[in-house]
Amino acid sequence: MYFLAFGGGAVFGLGAFSKLLDWLLEHYHDATMTALTGLMAGALRALWPWQAESRALQFPGAGDPLASVLALAAAGFLFIAVITWLGAERLDEDPGEPNPAEGKGATGVGGAARAKHRREEPTA
Numbered sequence: 734m735y736f737l738a739f740g741g742g743a744v745f746g747l748g749a750f751s752k753l754l755d756w757l758l759e760h761y762h763d764a765t766m767t768a769l770t771g772l773m774a775g776a777l778r779a780l781w782p783w784q785a786e787s788r789a790l791q792f793p794g795a796g797d798p799l800a801s802v803l804a805l806a807a808a809g810f811l812f813i814a815v816i817t818w819l820g821a822e823r824l825d826e827d828p829g830e831p832n833p834a835e836g837k838g839a840t841g842v843g844g845a846a847r848a849k850h851r852r853e854e855p856t857a
Contacts, residue, residue, distance in 0.1 A: 757765040782802065783791045793799045 754765070778790070781790055783793050783797060785791055793802075
């Protein structure tokens with residue numbers, strides 16, 4: 734029963750936060766992106782793998798797996814770069830061609846304009 738309540742609360746909370754974030758990005762894009770960037774930059778300290786018992790940051794020692802950490806960071810960077818490149822290629826498509834991923838009536842408009850267009854279409 735507790736898992737059901739936890740799962741329901743998680744689904745509701747994620748859905749509500751998603752709607753709030755969508756609204757914030759649509760109306761206050763730059764300020765929202767600044768706040769999200771600050772949140773992620775502030776979280777980096779907690780993610781630093783080399784910390785003392787007192788939570789003081791340390792440099793990697795001689796026996797620490799520095800090479801694997803750097804390899805994983807490079808792989809993550811490469812993954813994001815490829816996804817960004819693929820997204821840019823998709824937005825550069827001919828606007829006259831419908832995008833099969835968006836279904837019937839695609840406009841080829843990217844980003845927030847595409848989302849705004851979908852919201853303002855009259856229902857038939």
